[in-house]
Amino acid sequence: xxxxxxxxxxxxxxxxxxxxVAYVMCGDPDIxxxxxxxxxxxxxxxxxxxxxLPFTDPMADGPSIQxxxxxxxxxxxxxxxxxxxxxxxxxxxxVTPIVLMGYYNPIYIHGVDRFLIDAKAAGVDGxxxxxxxxxxxxxxxIPALKAGLNFIRLATPTTDDxxxxxxxxxxxxxxxxxxxxxxxxxxxADSAKVSQAVSRIKRHTELPVCVGFGIRNPEAARxxxxxxxxxxxxxxxxxxxxDSLDAESRxxxxxxxxxxxxVATLAAGVRGARQAAE
Amino acid sequence: xxxxxxNSFRTGPDDSGHFGMFGGRFVAExxxxxxxxxxxxxxxxxxxxxxxxxxxxxxxxxxGRPSPLYYAERLSxxxxxxxxxxxxxxxxxxxxxxxxxxxxxxxVAQRMGKKRIIAETGAGQHGVATATLCARFGLECIVYMGAxxxxxxxxxxxxxxxLGAKVVAVQSGTRTLKDAMNEALRDWVTNVDSTYYCxxxxxxxxxxxxxxxxxxxxxxRETREQMLSAEGRLPNSLIACIGGGSNALGLFHxxxxxxxxxxxxxxxxxxxxDKLHAASLTGGRPGVLHGNRTYLLMNDDGQxxxxxxxxxxxxxxxxxxxxxxxxxxxRVTYLSATDQEALDAxxxxxxxEGIIPALESAHAIAKVVDLAPQRSSDHLMVxxxxxxxxxxxxxxxxxxxxxx
Numbered sequence: 299x300x301x302x303x304x305x306x307x308x309x310x311x312x313x314x315x316x317x318x319v320a321y322v323m324c325g326d327p328d329i330x331x332x333x334x335x336x337x338x339x340x341x342x343x344x345x346x347x348x349x350x351l352p353f354t355d356p357m358a359d360g361p362s363i364q365x366x367x368x369x370x371x372x373x374x375x376x377x378x379x380x381x382x383x384x385x386x387x388x389x390x391x392x393v394t395p396i397v398l399m400g401y402y403n404p405i406y407i408h409g410v411d412r413f414l415i416d417a418k419a420a421g422v423d424g425x426x427x428x429x430x431x432x433x434x435x436x437x438x439x440i441p442a443l444k445a446g447l448n449f450i451r452l453a454t455p456t457t458d459d460x461x462x463x464x465x466x467x468x469x470x471x472x473x474x475x476x477x478x479x480x481x482x483x484x485x486x487a488d489s490a491k492v493s494q495a496v497s498r499i500k501r502h503t504e505l506p507v508c509v510g511f512g513i514r515n516p517e518a519a520r521x522x523x524x525x526x527x528x529x530x531x532x533x534x535x536x537x538x539x540x541d542s543l544d545a546e547s548r549x550x551x552x553x554x555x556x557x558x559x560x561v562a563t564l565a566a567g568v569r570g571a572r573q574a575a576e
Numbered sequence: 577x578x579x580x581x582x583n584s585f586r587t588g589p590d591d592s593g594h595f596g597m598f599g600g601r602f603v604a605e606x607x608x609x610x611x612x613x614x615x616x617x618x619x620x621x622x623x624x625x626x627x628x629x630x631x632x633x634x635x636x637x638x639x640g641r642p643s644p645l646y647y648a649e650r651l652s653x654x655x656x657x658x659x660x661x662x663x664x665x666x667x668x669x670x671x672x673x674x675x676x677x678x679x680x681x682x683x684v685a686q687r688m689g690k691k692r693i694i695a696e697t698g699a700g701q702h703g704v705a706t707a708t709l710c711a712r713f714g715l716e717c718i719v720y721m722g723a724x725x726x727x728x729x730x731x732x733x734x735x736x737x738x739l740g741a742k743v744v745a746v747q748s749g750t751r752t753l754k755d756a757m758n759e760a761l762r763d764w765v766t767n768v769d770s771t772y773y774c775x776x777x778x779x780x781x782x783x784x785x786x787x788x789x790x791x792x793x794x795x796x797r798e799t800r801e802q803m804l805s806a807e808g809r810l811p812n813s814l815i816a817c818i819g820g821g822s823n824a825l826g827l828f829h830x831x832x833x834x835x836x837x838x839x840x841x842x843x844x845x846x847x848x849x850d851k852l853h854a855a856s857l858t859g860g861r862p863g864v865l866h867g868n869r870t871y872l873l874m875n876d877d878g879q880x881x882x883x884x885x886x887x888x889x890x891x892x893x894x895x896x897x898x899x900x901x902x903x904x905x906x907r908v909t910y911l912s913a914t915d916q917e918a919l920d921a922x923x924x925x926x927x928x929e930g931i932i933p934a935l936e937s938a939h940a941i942a943k944v945v946d947l948a949p950q951r952s953s954d955h956l957m958v959x960x961x962x963x964x965x966x967x968x969x970x971x972x973x974x975x976x977x978x979x980x
Contacts, residue, residue, distance in 0.1 A: 354880040355754060355865060357761045358604045364748055376877040402602060403864045407878030429602040429864065433592065454606040456768055461609055479606055480766040 302395040302423045303448050303471040306345060307506045307527065316523035318343055318565040319508055321399065321532030322557065323350035323366035324383055325375025326539055331549040332370070333383050335539070335557050340394045342558040343565025346508075348426065348530065351380050351400030358428045360483040366536045369547055377404045377413070381420040388421030397450060397471075399426040402438065410438055414445040424448030424471045432464045439468050448472075453499055455479050455491075462502045472506040472528065473499055480511070483533030487512035493525035516567030523571035531564055585832035585907050588898065593782020596904065598897035601781040603867045606765045615783045617688045622790070627683065634679055638712070639669045641676075641794065645802035645958070650928040651944075658951035660944060661811070662931070662961045663799050663827060672934065672963030673795060673823040674705040674776060680791035681774045682709045690772035692716045696760040698725055698753035698819065699889030699936060700732025701963050702776030707741035717741040720760045722752035725888045731967050750882045753819075753892045757866055777820025778896030781867030785896050792826025799958055800830055807956055813838040815947070816960035817939040818910070819854070819890035821899045823962035832907060840947070841899060842939045844885035845912035852884035855912040856895040857903045870897040886915035886971075887935035889963070913942035921945055922965065922972060934963030935972070 310317050320339050325332050339347050352370040356363060384396050398417065405413045405427075417425075425442055432439075432451070439449045448471025456479060457465050466473065475495060477487035487509065496507050509522050510530030519529045535557055542556040543549065588595040601611060621627040635641040644664045652660045665673040678695075685693060693715050697703030703719040710717035719736055723745040726733055736743050749755035764773045778785045778792070803811050814831060816824035818841045831837050846853035853859060856871040863872040865880060873881040873893035883893040902908040913921070921941035926932045933941060940959050948957060965972070 353878075354749065355758050357758050357866070358606075358765060360762075361748070368749075371879060378877075401864075403872075403874070403880070404878035406864055406869075407874065407876070428604055429867070431601060431603060431605050431608045433601045433608065452605045454604075456606050456609045458609065465605065476606065479768050481762045484766060 301446070301448050301471060302393060303346065303397070306395050307472060310345065316526055316568050316571060317345040317508060317528035318568040319346040319348060319510065319528050319530035320344035320535060320561050321348040321350060321530060322535055322539070323352060323363065323370050324380040325352060325370030325373050326366040326536065327369050327543055327547055327549050327553070328373040329375060329379055329383060331553055333386055334554045336383065336387050337390065338554050338558040339561055340391060342561040344394070344561055346395045346397060346528065348397045348399045348532070349380065349384060351377060351398050351404060353401040353404060356401060358481055360481040360533060362483050362533045362536050362540070365540065377408050381416050381422070384422055385420040395423045396421060397424040397426055398422050400428070402427050402429050405438065410441055414442055414447065418445055418447060422447065424450050426450045426452065426474060428452065432467065435468055443468060443470060450474050452476050455495065459498070462499065466503045469505060472508050473503060474530065475499060475507055475509045476511045477509050478512045482511055485512050487518065487522060489521040489525065492522055496526045516563050519564050519567035520571045523568040529568050535560060581905065585902065585905070586829065588901065589782060589786055593786070595898045595901035597862070598870050598900040599782055599785060599868050601867060602864050602869070603781045604765055606768055610768055611781055613688065614684070618684055618783055618787050621684055621687055631680060631683060635794065639675050639679065640667065642798045642802070643667050645799055645806065648929050651925065652948070654928055655945060655948040657949040657953065658813070658947070658955040658957040659953065660948055661803070661956065661958045663795060663958055665795060665823065665960060665962045666934065666937070666964035670701070670705045670708050671966065672701040672705065673792060673826060674702045675708070676794055676826065677776065677788045677791040677822060678702070678705040678709050678774060681787070682713055682715070685772035685774070686713065688772065690770065692767065692771045693774050694718045694720065694760050694763050694771055695774045695776060696720045696753065696756040697776060698756070698891055699887065699934070700725070700729040700736065700967060701889060701934070703741070703743070704732050704735050706774050707736040707739035710741065711739045718763065719743050720746050720756040720763070722746050722750070722756045724751045725753065728971055729888055729967055730970065752883070753888070754880065761866070777822040778825050778898060779820045779866060779868060779870065779894060785868065785898055788822050789825045789829055789898060792822050793829045795823065795826035795960065796828060796830035799827060803956065803958065810834060811837060811956040811958045813840065813947070813951070813955065813957045815840045815842065815940050815944055815957065817842045817890065817936050817962060818895060818899065819844070819892050819936065820894070821896040823960050825896060825898060827958070827960045828908060839908045840943060841908050841910045842943045843910060843912040844887060844890035844939055845914040846884040846886070848914055849912060852882065853912070854883035854885040854890050854892060856893060857899065857910045858912050860893070862900065865894055868897045870900045871895050871903070886918060887939065889934070889936040890939065911943050913939040917942035919972070919975065931961065932965035933961055934965045935968045937962045
């Protein structure tokens with residue numbers, strides 16, 4: 299079974315360009331605006347969409363994404379409503395891959411088996427769970443793979459060659475390389491180091507390697523895109539949403555376009571990168 | 577939940593860090609290699625006689641162990657029933673049981689070559705113990721503390737700063753202990769090469785719940801010897817307060833396989849179990865947070881809820897995973913005490929015994945008040961007096977004066 303993620307990366311490989319992966323928090327600043335933002339992402343240049351599942355205690359996220367999660371929760375966002383947003387997005391777009399990104403507890407409480415059925419039915423293609431290392435694979439990773447979802451694992455600068463095979467063993471769709479040791483949005487990725495790390499990971503896997511954490515602008519996106527299969531941006535988009543809100547953190551007429559405009563410039567950076575011929 | 581009774585309650589966790597279904601290692605990949613290193617370093621230390629020799633020397637001359645097991649004669653007479661003994665952990669250097677664990681972990685950190693120590697703290701007792709040992713061993717110390725707790729535990733903030741620690745007031749989330757733990761984890765993920773995270777309770781990813789329990793078990797081992805020497809037999813019951821549950825597990829663990837001993841943990845019922853509280857076992861359900869599966873306070877969507885307790889040290893929406901397992905197997909009975917019951921017990925012990933307990937420990941005393949009169953005069957009851965109440969005096973004084 300081929301997922302939308304696998305199809306999309308195969309297309310991009312033929313086009314010899316990296317993917318632009320856009321992250322937004324579902325329900326930030328409210329469900330309807332969030333759906334409008336997600337709907338606007340593909341035409342603005344997002345090749346893959348990561349939909350953040352809000353959680354009260356996001357231990358790997360910096361202040362921007364923490365605040366976005368709290369805005370989403372305050373607006374009443376739940377796991378069920380997040381899946382419903384994906385379902386409504388799918389009514390108009392059957393090709394752009396959707397990856398749910400978040401923490402395990404809301405999924406565990408929903409019930410893993412029920413979640414996998416509901417997520418698949420809604421049109422989710424893959425999962426990124428920050429607090430789910432290979433040591434806990436039986437918990438969600440293996441059932442997700444069996445259900446036909448991709449399970450996208452994070453590899454980090456601390457994942458050495460000895461550990462990489464374990465990290466990659468049950469990874470599918472793509473590998474998400476966390477370019478810094480740190481939380482989201484906290485530091486700037488060093489493209490030379492990232493290039494080395496991506497080459498190192500590619501010695502262990504045929505999967506596409508996308509890079510995220512610490513990429514904010516088109517120049518950085520272009521530099522990372524020259525050495526990887528995809529560039530993920532989250533904090534900068536979440537900041538653009540925040541900056542567009544009114545004093546009570548409500549959406550304004552600028553909110554959707556603020557994100558779409560930024561995605562367009564970042565995607566242009568990624569598309570301007572020269573990919574080494576294979 | 578019906579579970580088959582294990583042959584022993586003292587063999588956990590298994591190799592993957594589970595106590596039954598609880599525990600585990602639910603952490604970001606960045607931290608996994610370090611957590612595996614820590615597991616190895618602790619396993620090596622555990623079987624190294626020189627590690628124990630050095631630790632025992634510090635426990636005796638620096639911490640002041642063994643802590644006395646004191647017969648609380650006036651409290652026993654007042655309540656009329658069980659013979660009540662206090663395990664005097666409040667007499668340790670730094671004023672609580674926390675130092676037992678911090679000493680062990682700092683020695684492990686040194687073996688791992690880490691020079692920068694971070695910690696989270698609620699009441700400030702773990703922060704003070706960590707700041708103290710970092711001063712003693714010449715290590716950099718950063719303590720994360722919720723901004724709400726910084727305000728209500730001011731004396732401990734000053735102590736930590738005087739000891740050379742940097743205290744970071746955490747403004748995110750609910751600004752209490754769980755947010756301090758989130759922030760400490762964020763620091764750790766960022767400074768993983770240089771930094772050792774000294775967790776203050778029997779929670780977090782494996783191996784922390786096991787390691788912290790091992791370091792705290794000296795409380796129960798001493799109690800066993802002391803009671804045999806004082807009364808010629810083992811106690812009939814044990815009582816301790818529970819936030820994360822390290823003082824309780826330290827007392828309980830050496831006695832878990834003595835089937836005749838009744839064991840009681842006391843959670844914080846805050847304003848009452850039908851209102852805001854911190855009783856994870858009584859009012860929560862199993863979930864995953866801060867690296868382990870355990871009982872947590874949460875809503876139907878799996879979002880973590882605010883805990884409330886008068887005592888900052890118990891104000892946490894979770895509990896150590898081994899307690900969750902002991903709860904489900906039925907080996908330990910978990911009770912709860914409200915803010916008001918704790919406040920009453922705080923004053924009772926102070927007036928009858930001249931010992932001012934920490935508000936945390938006062939929760940255990942509150943249930944002694946209920947249980948002791950129901951037991952006969954030959955019943956030996958041990959309560960863990962886990963900390964002293966000096967830090968709580970300004971807060972209690974305000975409450976007793978009738979201020980909010």
